[in-house]
Amino acid sequence: MRAQPTIKDVARLAGVSPATVSNVLGGRRAVDAGLAERVRAAAAELGYEVHRAASQLRSGRTRIVAMLVPSLENPFFTALVAAMERCTRADGYELIVASSGDVPNVEASRLAALLAWRPTGVIVIPCDDAFASRSLIAAERLPYAVVDRVAVAGEADTVALDNRAAARTAAEHLLGLGHRHILVAASSLALANIRERCAGVEAALAAVPGAVMELIELGPTFESAAARMAGRVATGPLPSGAVALTNQTTLALLAAFHRTGLRVPDDVSLVGFDDYAWMLACSPSVTAVRQPVDAMATEAWRCLLDRIRGSEAPPLRLALAAALEIRQSTRAVGALPGAQPGQQLKRAGARGS
């Protein structure tokens, strides 16, 4: 671990003062072009990199954004992380990430660890509606944005799916195919966004006389959810249509159907949530609600950057539209087995305010 060059080494080699080196590299003050060139050459020759810790300690500013997600093993969250990293980096900010494991205590401790980096702002997907750890962020008057799992109206900007419209469109698709008895697979009804999705299905059903919904809560992990769902299948006949409200419950329904010998869509039509390559590749391909992951990240970052730059506007509450990708896992009631629905695309929901 050889000692790395410091700003003094660069200054000496370039024949200028450390302050000038700092100004050249940081671009805060105007510097003579010739000097600047010498400085840059010296820095390159020595392989100099600004010492983040020293820079941060002195200036009091960092260009760090902290992001807290429930899990790094759920592709929806990792997609959001990847998209957010692209956003922050484009504006010269580094993203640091931690995961809460959906446990409030862990959330608090991981958040505290993130805050020890003294980030400029925070992006959070909370592990529950209460989001008690928000007080940690608020205590430092740090700007933050809440993404995806948005509950109570708080002081922060929020960016989420238009959950109600997305789920409503999924249900309407099944209703349009003649399904009147619909199973709704929720992960956890303790989450407001999941309850919103339920409400969206209910709203669709309310418009159709005789349509009824059966709600099942499967819990957060895939394995237990699949087992619980298989248990449900064993207890009696299933509705002809099913809507899964998360990517994990989509998998759980598929796994349970598979284990119990139910065929999709011959025995049951399925609308999944989130849209991944495997849903297109597997057979039958899965009709699914696609969340606008990139747009969610972009909007959240735009909100946060505005706050970082001092915006005092009232909290924004964005709700983004989902798209329904219609594939082979849904079919009209009474259609012949083997009939293929046409490839269609329907847009759901509206850009919220």
Next chain:
Amino acid sequence: MRAQPTIKDVARLAGVSPATVSNVLGGRRAVDAGLAERVRAAAAELGYEVHRAASQLRSGRTRIVAMLVPSLENPFFTALVAAMERCTRADGYELIVASSGDVPNVEASRLAALLAWRPTGVIVIPCDDAFASRSLIAAERLPYAVVDRVAVAGEADTVALDNRAAARTAAEHLLGLGHRHILVAASSLALANIRERCAGVEAALAAVPGAVMELIELGPTFESAAARMAGRVATGPLPSGAVALTNQTTLALLAAFHRTGLRVPDDVSLVGFDDYAWMLACSPSVTAVRQPVDAMATEAWRCLLDRIRGSEAPPLRLALAAALEIRQSTRAVGALPGAQPGQQLKRAGARGS
């Protein structure tokens, strides 16, 4: 952004010196139990957190591990990141992550950004065999470990799958089912680990007279890979068995078969790579090579921590064994459509040296 409490605030409240607070919180020197209690109470009351930058600047040490991966959108890499985070955190180290997008120039610049944090060690999955950016790490005499994509014998510890044995077991499974003509779908033959997997298949085929392999290189992205594979299907009859060498190529084969109307396993038997919930949930479920992700992370961290602690042992080269999960996507040649293979489990490869 209210000013956060400093060590002086805590010291004043506890009625001790800043040095004592530091010793209580850092646990470097023995401190009287009563004082320590007062200090901890004061710190808790103020919500004090050590200022990382200041601490690092003064001590010259960080407890940061930097991890560079090709992509945060590939579940194999994110699983490795999640596992690595658990490892490092258990030993009090923070993990910071960046992704190279599989582009050498980006790799170099992202690595430089990671090194600006002055990490204690680095974990890398390079974007190519050359891994030219290793010079950046070597220049600082930083300990590092190369994971998954291991090529030339270098000065660093390496942790990878026993690629040859894993692929060989996959091929032997197909051979055992009577398949003699086997398609091997590689992502990129520029990667040594992929070439090793090819060699494993070849080794298995070499032992069976008349067995032949057809190799197809599909490229890194799912969409182009699926298109290229569909093109191959259009040009003529396919082998009866196929081995995909990555999770992306597994998806690409499935998607191509699906698009072109080939049925798995009636028309073609498929062994996938990596093992995810969707492979179990979809129908037919996918026979797949499961990589020991947690073990890879654990071993890599153990290597790195040893180096951090000063080990000068010659570079370790670990090769971990994969497991073949046999499911429904593979079937004996000539078996009746609809026949289900029993659920078996076969272990592949051996713990390397």
Next chain:
DNA sequence: TTGAAAGCGCTAACAC
């Protein structure tokens, strides 16, 4: 066992 004081590398304020 504790405190006082120095200084890590950098940038901001100020002087020129």
Next chain:
DNA sequence: GTGTTAGCGCTTTCAA
């Protein structure tokens, strides 16, 4: 436009 100087918050001597 450039240099000098001070000090960010912490940890680590060193002295008591």
